[in-house]
Amino acid sequence: MKRWMRRWRRSGPSFRPARLIVGLGNPGSAYAETRHNLGFMVCDRLAADGKGRWRPARYRAEVWTGQLDGLAVAFLKPQTFVNESGPAVHAALRSFGLDASSLIVVHDDLDLAFARIRVRPGGGSGGHNGMRSITRTLGTDAVFRVKIGLGRPPAGVDPADYVLSRFAPSERHDANAAVERAVDAVRMLLTTDVDSTMQQFNKTDGAQRPA
DSSP states (O other): OOHHHHHHHHHTTTOOOSEEEEEOOOOSGGGTTBGGGHHHHHHHHHHHHSEEEEEEETTTEEEEEEEETTEEEEEEEESSOGGGOHHHHHHHHHHHTOOGGGEEEEEEETTSOTTOEEEESSOOOTTOHHHHHHHHHHTOOOOEEEEEEOOOOOTTOOHHHHHTSBOOGGGHHHHHHHHHHHHHHHHHHHHSOHHHHHHHHSEETTEEOOO
């Protein structure tokens, strides 16, 4: 048995985080920094601010466990490709002794304007196959989400190709700013109620929009 798996079995289940934050994305260097991997980027940024470590998990995911802003938290990056994220999320929740109410999922959204942030306490998948996999596997759509807008692809560009493309140079500043705002939204959800977080982040031009 691999050494890391022996360590995981000895120490992993004894750690009980307050929340499990899942960032959706595709594994491998070919997909790094693509639009569909914004969830991974947010988890990496959050982990850089905390005190903990990443490790491989037996359920095909990378898991970070440690402290962020004084709270015990875990971050999860499924390594199953976006469309099959559900089983890894379900396994992680079971491993940590948590249920869906302790879950926050960060993902991209084609139907949200580019670089916009939207916090939601639940609802449908909105056409996102990763969220569809998670809600079907868990048997509930009452899952907190922090969504980062991609906007619709240009005319003639297939949405599947668009989400797997990298940001244009002209988009990178706003994309990076959106990642930072999503990081702030997650941190606020960890310490504040969802209504206050939605009021803070679900705005357009300073006006409140429904979630």
